Amino acid sequence: xxxxxxxxxxxxxxxxxxxxxxxxxxxxxxxxxxxxxxxxxxxxxxxxxxxxxxxxxxxxxxxxxxxxxxxxxxxxxxxxxxxxxxxxxxxxxxxxxxxxxxxxxxxxxxxxxxxxxxxx
Numbered sequence: 001x002x003x004x005x006x007x008x009x010x011x012x013x014x015x016x017x018x019x020x021x022x023x024x025x026x027x028x029x030x031x032x033x034x035x036x037x038x039x040x041x042x043x044x045x046x047x048x049x050x051x052x053x054x055x056x057x058x059x060x061x062x063x064x065x066x067x068x069x070x071x072x073x074x075x076x077x078x079x080x081x082x083x084x085x086x087x088x089x090x091x092x093x094x095x096x097x098x099x100x101x102x103x104x105x106x107x108x109x110x111x112x113x114x115x116x117x118x119x120x
Contacts, residue, residue, distance in 0.1 A: 021046060022111030023102035026081055030089075030098070030116050032056035037089045039068070039116070043102045044081035050074075057102040058109070059089050067091055067098065091118065 023045040030039045037059075053075035059068040068089035069089035076082045091098060098116050103109040 005008045006101055007043060007072070019062050022107045022109075023057075023104045024112035024113070025100050025102050026042065028100040028114040028116050032091070032116055032118075035090055035093055037091050037118075038085055038087040039098075040083055040085040040107065041070075041100050041114070042081050042083045045076075045102070045104055045111075047075040047080070047104075052056065052104065054102050054104045054107045057084070057085065057086070059091075060099045060101065061092070061095065063116075074083060 009050070015021060023043055025041050026044050027042040028039060030036055030037050039059050041057045043057060045056050047053035053072070055072050057070050058066055058067055068086050070082065070084055070086035098118065099111050099113050100116060101113040102111055104111075
């Protein structure tokens with residue numbers, strides 16, 4: 001029994017990075033006109049330190065084309081959720097909606113996204 005318990009504890013400790021999960025966008029806003037926008041994203045992720053943290057967010061057209069990427073250069077272990085902005089995002093005229101997603105070092109993109117309606 002002791003051997004089984006030791007193996008279970010070892011497996012649990014070895015896989016703790018997987019427990020942080022994917023980075024989620026909780027909210028987003030956009031301000032702009034004339035095709036150039038500033039997009040802010042509020043992101044939540046169980047940052048664990050330099051090996052597993054939310055490291056970017058992207059603004060995408062509804063068809064998946066990346067319109068802008070904000071790289072996050074450090075973990076936010078003690079600041080959750082956190083909000084960051086990306087200026088100078090070129091959004092084609094006539095675009096009514098964009099998607100905002102966040103990524104982390106371990107899982108990449110794939111957490112909760114937010115769809116923004118522009119001009120509202």
